[in-house]
Amino acid sequence: MQIHIHRNGANEGPYSPEQVRQMLAAGHLQPQDLAFHAGLASWTTLAALMGELAAATPPQAAAADNRDMEYQVECRPDFAFLTVHIPGGQTLKVEASAMATMSTNLRMKTKVRGGLSRFLTGESLFLNEFTAEGGPGEIGIAPGSPGDLEHVYLDGNTIFLQSSGFVASGMGVQVDSKWQGFKGFFSGESLFLIRCSGKGDLWFNTFGAMIPVDVTGDYVVDTGHIVAFTEGLEYEIGKLGGLKSLFFSGEGLVCRFRGEGRVWIQTRQLPSFAWWTYPFRPTKN
Amino acid sequence: MDITIVQGPGSAAARVMLQAGEGITTEGGAMIAMSSALHVETTTRKRDSGSIMGALKRLVTGESIFLNHYTAHGRAGEVYLAPTLPGDMLHHEIDGVPLLVQAGSYVASAPSVEMDIRWQGFGKAMFSGESAFLIELSGQGPVVLSSFGAIYPIVVEGEHIVDTGHIVAFESTLKYQVVKAGGSWITAIAGGEGLVCKFQGNGTVWCQSHNAGSFGQALGPLLKPR
Numbered sequence: 001m002q003i004h005i006h007r008n009g010a011n012e013g014p015y016s017p018e019q020v021r022q023m024l025a026a027g028h029l030q031p032q033d034l035a036f037h038a039g040l041a042s043w044t045t046l047a048a049l050m051g052e053l054a055a056a057t058p059p060q061a062a063a064a065d066n067r068d069m070e071y072q073v074e075c076r077p078d079f080a081f082l083t084v085h086i087p088g089g090q091t092l093k094v095e096a097s098a099m100a101t102m103s104t105n106l107r108m109k110t111k112v113r114g115g116l117s118r119f120l121t122g123e124s125l126f127l128n129e130f131t132a133e134g135g136p137g138e139i140g141i142a143p144g145s146p147g148d149l150e151h152v153y154l155d156g157n158t159i160f161l162q163s164s165g166f167v168a169s170g171m172g173v174q175v176d177s178k179w180q181g182f183k184g185f186f187s188g189e190s191l192f193l194i195r196c197s198g199k200g201d202l203w204f205n206t207f208g209a210m211i212p213v214d215v216t217g218d219y220v221v222d223t224g225h226i227v228a229f230t231e232g233l234e235y236e237i238g239k240l241g242g243l244k245s246l247f248f249s250g251e252g253l254v255c256r257f258r259g260e261g262r263v264w265i266q267t268r269q270l271p272s273f274a275w276w277t278y279p280f281r282p283t284k285n
Numbered sequence: 286m287d288i289t290i291v292q293g294p295g296s297a298a299a300r301v302m303l304q305a306g307e308g309i310t311t312e313g314g315a316m317i318a319m320s321s322a323l324h325v326e327t328t329t330r331k332r333d334s335g336s337i338m339g340a341l342k343r344l345v346t347g348e349s350i351f352l353n354h355y356t357a358h359g360r361a362g363e364v365y366l367a368p369t370l371p372g373d374m375l376h377h378e379i380d381g382v383p384l385l386v387q388a389g390s391y392v393a394s395a396p397s398v399e400m401d402i403r404w405q406g407f408g409k410a411m412f413s414g415e416s417a418f419l420i421e422l423s424g425q426g427p428v429v430l431s432s433f434g435a436i437y438p439i440v441v442e443g444e445h446i447v448d449t450g451h452i453v454a455f456e457s458t459l460k461y462q463v464v465k466a467g468g469s470w471i472t473a474i475a476g477g478e479g480l481v482c483k484f485q486g487n488g489t490v491w492c493q494s495h496n497a498g499s500f501g502q503a504l505g506p507l508l509k510p511r
Contacts, residue, residue, distance in 0.1 A: 015289065028293070078295035078371070148296070209292035211318075211365065218321035225317040240316075240325050256321060265318045265365070267298040272314075272369045280505030 001052075006034040006043060017053045020046070026076070066153035068170050068201050073149050077209035080149035082141040082167065084201075086132040093127045093175065094141055094168045103137035106130045127175065141203075143167055148210035150228075150264060151203050158197040158231035161204050165227055170200025197231075204228055208268025219257045224269040230261035286395060288427055294373035294435040299366045299392065301355075301429070308356035310400075311366055311393040316353065320362030326354045354396075366392055368431035370497060375430045375453065382488075383423035383457040386430060389497070390453045395426035421457070430454055434495030441488055446481045450496035456488035 002014035007030070014037075015023070023029040024046065031047035046053075069092065070085040086092050086106065096110070109129045130139055143149065144164075152159060154173055169175060176195045196202050206227050213219060215233060223237060240254045257263055286309065287302040298317065301309055313327070329351060355364050368374070377384065379398055394400065401421045422428050430436075432453050439445060441459060449463065466481045484490055 013289070014287075019289075019291065077292050148292075208367070208371070209296035209298065211291065211298065213318065219318065220321045221318040222316060263318075267292055267296045267317065267365075267367045268369070268371065276369050277501065277504055277508060278511065280501035281508040281511040282506060284510045 001037050003049070004036045005029060005046075006036070021053055066155070067151070068153075068172075071151065071201070071203075073151070077148040079146050080143075080205065082149055082203055084139050084141065084168065084203075086130065086137050086139060088132050088135045088137075091129050091131040091171050092139065092168055093129055093171065093173070094139070095143070095166050096128055098141050098143055098167060099128065099130070099139060100142040101140035102130065103132070103139070105133050105135060106137040106139060107133050129171075141168055143205040145205070145207040145270060147206040147208055147266070147268075149203060149205045150210050150212075151201060152228075153200070154196065154202055155199055156197075158195060159202065159228055160231065161194040161196060161228045162226055163194060165204040165206070166194050166196070167203040167205050169196065169202045172198050172200035173202055174198045195231075204264075206264075206266035206268075207270045207273070208266045211265050211267065213263045213265060215257050215259065215261055215263055217258070219263060220254050221257065221263060221265055222269075223253050223255050224271060225265045225267075226255055227264040227266050229257065229263040232259055233261040233263070234258040286427060288376045288429060290374045290376055295371055297367070297372065297374040297431070299374050299376065299429045300363060301366065301393070302361065302363050303355070303357035304361050305357050305359055308354055308396050309364065309393050310396060311353050311355065311364075312391055313351040313353055315366040315368065315392050316355070317365045317367050319355065319364035322357065322360050323362045323364060324356045324358050326356070327351050328354065366429060368392060370431075370433045372432045372434050372493065372495075373436045375432070375436050375491060377428050377430065377454075377491075378426070379422055379428055380425055383421055384428065384454050385457055386420045386422060386428075386454040387452050388418060388420055390430045390432060390493075391420050391422075391428075392431050393429040394422055395428070397424055397426035398422050398428055399424045423457075430491070432491075432493035433497040433500065434493050436491055436493055439490045439492060441484050441486065441490055443485070443487075445484050445490065447484065447490055447492055448496065449480055449482050450498050451492045451494075452482060453491040453493050455484065455490040458486055458488040459490065460485045 001017055003017065003020050004014045005012040005020075020029065020035075024031070029046060031045065031050075033046050034043040035046045035049050036043045069087065069090070072083045074081050074083070081100070084092055099108075107130070109131070111127055111129055130137075149167060166175065174197050204227065210227060220240070229235070234257065236256045237253050238256055286304065286307050289300045290297055291300055292298055303309065303323070374392065385403060399422070401423070403419045403421045430453055436453055439447070455461070462483045462485070463480050464483050
């Protein structure tokens with residue numbers, strides 16, 4: 001279903017029901033804005049379409065709503081902040097130094113995970129484990145970079161994250177780094193991916209907003225904009241277009257995904273932003 | 286061609302859906318993801334037109350010299366475009382009235398849109414502190430622009446003043462003049478406003494909520510010397 005919006009005297013869209021829901025949630029659309037989709041006799045308000053929008057949410061997104069722990073993500077997509085409610089006696093793994101606030105009954109334990117391999121991912125060596133003692137507790141988690149945050153429920157499937165993407169997970173999720181091999185050697189990106197498998201909640205973050213892309217067949221993503229992807233997709237680092245494009249397109253190297261699965265991309269990337277500051281840096285002497 | 290701006294205003298990206306046979310020209314480095322069916326070509330000029338002068342002109346604007354052309358051969362495809370800095374994007378349909386765009390804000394345009402470089406003029410350029418050139422987009426078709434921070438349109442009827450660092454684009458029906466803010470050089474400089482752009486006539490100016498140069502200058506002293 002494609003939804004057309006009319007507001008402020010102009011037409012917008014069409015958008016998918018999921019996009020409309022997100023834009024409503026973010027305040028970019030208002031319930032009183034006019035909407036239309038094929039099958040309707042005339043324009044109506046978005047408020048009148050709420051039921052339909054919920055029903056049109058794709059089943060995949062519904063499956064992603066599975067969770068072991070209750071959580072909220074607020075202030076998406078620019079300043080996403082995660083709050084997880086940990087039931088009494090249960091434990092949550094959290095990226096080191098990402099805890100912003102917590103209940104006093106949460107006990108923190110620092111774990112070294114995976115030894116050297118985690119050290120090499122460039123991800124901090126430590127994951128902290130927060131256990132709720134004597135009753136439930138709440139933890140507020142803020143990733144280092146401003147950006148977006150996504151939750152996925154793993155149920156035997158596997159997701160690869162770029163090395164700085166991990167935020168938190170349930171204890172049933174195994175977090176390992178995976179050698180990417182020479183495929184990534186020339187990309188200028190981190191050589192390592194974090195492999196998350198098992199069963200339970202997983203949260204990961206981006207710099208900039210996150211866009212999930214369902215791949216059927218082939219899809220190309222700039223290496224600096226990959227956040228995560230599902231196992232089963234084949235991936236290969238390559239150049240974009242002809243030889244001239246390799247040197248002059250400004251696109252660097254790209255990752256080609258093949259098969260069926262999902263790739264999450266980010267709308268900004270930290271290295272480009274850091275490079276942008278270069279001319280503003282003071283010169284020596 | 287169908288263009289949707291998603292995730293604005295802080296982290297906007299433009300999703301461009303191309304039907305078979307359609308194409309789009311983008312600033313080098315703007316592509317973040319795309320269907321692999323799209324054909325990519327890198328040139329120094331707008332496709333099938335212009336000359337080496339185009340590249341030289343692009344060089345002096347401070348823009349990337351190279352443009353990428355994405356074409357859907359045979360079957361439809363999509364490309365996501367995004368700028369480097371946090372901020373919003375604008376999808377505008379040019380229909381006869383040319384648009385003058387601040388060099389750093391150009392992201393993409395349809396092949397039916399002509400691109401040219403317009404020199405701001407000696408006096409205007411020397412003192413504006415911004416790029417001495419503007420990109421002129423004319424003809425017909427969609428263009429995509431980006432801003433640092435949010436974008437807001439101002440409809441000018443008569444006269445209006447905008448700080449040079451806050452201009453994203455404006456319609457060519459407007460005459461513009463770079464002038465001192467305030468009556469004298471002392472107030473212009475001491476007031477921190479320097480030079481401003483005075484628009485005259487009828488038309489729309491799109492402004493950005495923040496000035497990237499000011500942000501860079503605020504950040505610079507905190508960074509390690511290079």
